[in-house]
Ligand SMILES: Nc1ncnc2c1ncn2[C@@H]1O[C@H](COP(=O)(O)OP(=O)(O)OP(=O)(O)O)[C@@H](O)[C@H]1O
């Protein structure tokens with residue numbers, strides 16, 4: 001999975017300036033709101049009166065905030081729920097129908113069936129919940145005002161804050177219930193869709209026993225290497241659009257295991273039900289449920305250590321560099337050259353025995369990219385090695401013993417490859433300054449390599465003229481898996497956060513706009529939020545003025561001009577007043593405006609955490625916290641705006 | 655009644671003060687003006703022009719006037735549903751935009767604006783919650799009011815199935831859910847059957863008996879005449895007449911005498927006295943006009959002579975306006 005952002009919550013809040021942005025946006029909104037209120041009011045009643053009215057409104061916000069009563073908020077919330085119960089049912093029915101339809105075309109046959117499931121289900125849930133959220137909240141208040149039912153409500157001791165918050169609460173509760181249903185249904189749908197077993201496609205007879213394959217891992221331990229079973233010709237039945245090959249793997253203690261190969265991202269446990277009395281060979285076997293599809297790996301990624309980055313690369317001479325450019329623009333990997341001293345060093349900390357439940361082996365997962373400059377031996381994989389090295393205190397460099405051990409491996413491209421590192425390591429080296437190396441040492445991984453939880457992991461590519469691509473997320477220690485169901489729930493928390501943001505947005509807009517306008521406005525803001533990154537990108541390059549270097553086609557006005565005149569993107573605008581105006585509007589008015597606005601709107605794409613699930617990773621806590629905080633902060637801001645708009649609205653004048 | 659007319663022009667400060675709050679004055683408006691404007695702030699309709707009004711505790715006050723004369727506008731201004739364009743208004747000494755005043759007010763809108771997907775019980779429960787009433791009190795009040803407005807048989811049906819009069823009744827129940835001190839009824843009898851009208855009138859009198867203040871507008875003048883202590887007549891946003899109903903309807907230049915058991919002699923004597931002063935005895939009493947006649951007279955006069963009219967009993971001739 002592409003993890004491009006490693007952000008901790010506190011970094012995001014403070015260093016990246018999320019808090020500052022919030023304060024700034026809030027202050028800006030407050031000042032703009034006061035000014036706007038003052039202008040409108042003085043236009044109607046004159047400046048003196050306007051000043052009085054504005055300050056009155058501001059001061060009344062205090063009792064309106066603290067005088068809120070839960071019973072009233074909940075009464076309004078309940079009403080909002082009752083009002084939209086039908087839409088709730090309709091949405092649920094649509095979702096169930098879409099599941100039924102999806103069942104026809106999402107099979108278990110792809111390479112990673114869970115990816116198609118998760119991406120479809122999250123897409124459907126996100127779209128459906130968003131539409132639901134916008135629809136319920138866009139029309140409720142405007143309809144209430146239009147049908148004048150609001151008259152009987154606001155002539156009760158109900159505060160404007162309660163009307164706005166009550167609606168939000170009602171929709172949020174209704175949406176949460178809907179999301180719970182959607183989440184539970186989709187989870188069951190996916191688990192049931194993925195769950196299956198097989199049978200043997202043919203009976204095992206005396207002239208066709210299960211083949212015995214060489215299936216040891218390098219250290220002779222389980223788990224066996226499932227690739228070995230590729231050789232087998234005994235197949236299972238075709239279920240969920242795939243078959244497994246099965247074979248016997250003999251273990252080093254003389255016992256054997258019947259195994260199924262890894263297809264569609266999983267294997268099955270195979271149990272021998274009946275053996276041939278004469279030869280003791282398995283005759284009847286049964287298959288367990290699939291293993292490996294629905295995972296939630298908990299990675300421990302490399303982290304910066306002091307001034308040193310989490311990952312640093314050296315070139316063939318050992319000098320720090322930024323990796324080799326292999327000419328693939330969109331590739332986020334950095335490449336090291338094979339057959340040289342070029343290295344990639346990952347710095348880890350927090351590798352403690354507790355975290356690994358004191359097991360006698362530790363897993364390192366690799367997601368390496370390979371760039372071949374020549375075909376080489378196609379059946380062979382690129383050879384590489386990792387070196388594990390303890391980290392010594394800089395002050396003790398003179399006396400410290402640097403212990404390291406090298407583990408060679410063959411790379412597997414396009415999949416997560418797991419290296420199992422035994423706790424007892426052989427062939428280690430101890431290097432002390434001014435002394436000859438001590439080789440052939442035996443180490444205990446936890447005691448010798450990571451006594452302080454820290455270690456350096458150095459990657460080298462062994463094959464000459466081949467390149468190995470690494471990124472920070474390429475190599476991580478794999479402490480274990482958390483429950484997939486729990487992870488799925490956390491994924492839905494992302495959608496939930498997005499739902500809250502959308503509801504608050506639409507409720508706020510509905511305090512002063514008509515229903516259909518709210519609908520368009522909300523969708524506009526959401527689309528804007530989704531494209532905020534792109535807008536920033538365009539804005540920065542156009543405002544900077546160096547347009548040719550960056551974005552083809554310029555800002556919105558220029559793009560519109562090109563669209564209408566069907567002008568090629570690369571063709572420069574004709575020189576003259578017209579293009580000056582276009583450039584001025586884009587670079588000085590529109591794009592700076594859009595850029596500032598983009599800070600007030602959540603980046604909606606961040607709410608989608610489906611990738612974590614699809615690729616089988618536990619959702620990062622920090623990411624989740626960032627999402628929830630963003631949504632809450634945005635919602636609170638929107639509700640405050642909504643309150644002031646509703647408070648100053650002359651209800652019966654509509 | 656109304657203290658010196660404030661001469662502030664429209665657009666004057668909306669300053670609300672309650673330094674001279676008199677607990678017996680429930681509603682007080684001074685020079686209350688409403689101009690409906692469009693989106694751009696251009697004025698469209700001058701719906702209310704400089705209304706001075708004072709409603710005292712325990713009164714049943716009627717607002718009369720032809721369609722579009724500004725009655726509903728007045729009530730909405732008092733409730734804070736509209737913001738005044740000029741002048742000021744207080745209820746219980748509080749500005750009309752103050753939420754807490756609503757604790758003591760019941761409002762029946764011109765049409766019953768209620769949630770059609772709720773049943774009668776749910777409706778009253780909902781409004782009870784808005785008064786932050788605990789659930790047992792809500793249940794008790796709701797049951798009593800549903801009984802009172804005669805909807806017990808339909809209390810579990812959603813309002814979308816209700817007839818106009820039924821909706822009106824539940825609307826009334828809704829207005830009384832908080833046992834208000836001030837009840838504002840915008841055309842309370844519209845849509846009601848004769849029995850309902852009768853009950854409504856009885857209810858208003860009952861409220862009066864309990865010391866509550868009632869402000870109502872209605873087109874059924876006979877009903878107004880029956881229940882109102884004082885009335886104000888609006889025409890095109892202007893106050894045309896205000897005073898006690900019995901005073902307004904008294905024909906002061908005629909007397910009516912009705913006697914029983916008068917001897918022929920005495921009759922002759924009275925006739926003689928009358929003859930001496932040039933009169934001729936018909937019947938001695940003060941005859942009552944009907945409100946209908948008074949109303950039509952005022953409207954006709956206003957149509958013939960636009961502008962302000964002297965107002966009986968307002969203690970001020972409003973000549974300046
Ligand atoms: N929301 C509004 N926007 C513009 N003008 C309005 C609005 N509401 C009322 N008016 C105008 O204000 C004037 C007074 O209306 P109002 O509803 O107060 O009359 P009313 O006395 O209650 O009449 P009725 O007896 O028909 O109920 C009318 O001319 C009406 O057209």
Ligand SMILES: [Mg+2]
Nearest residue numbers: 725726727764
């Ligand atoms: Mg009216």
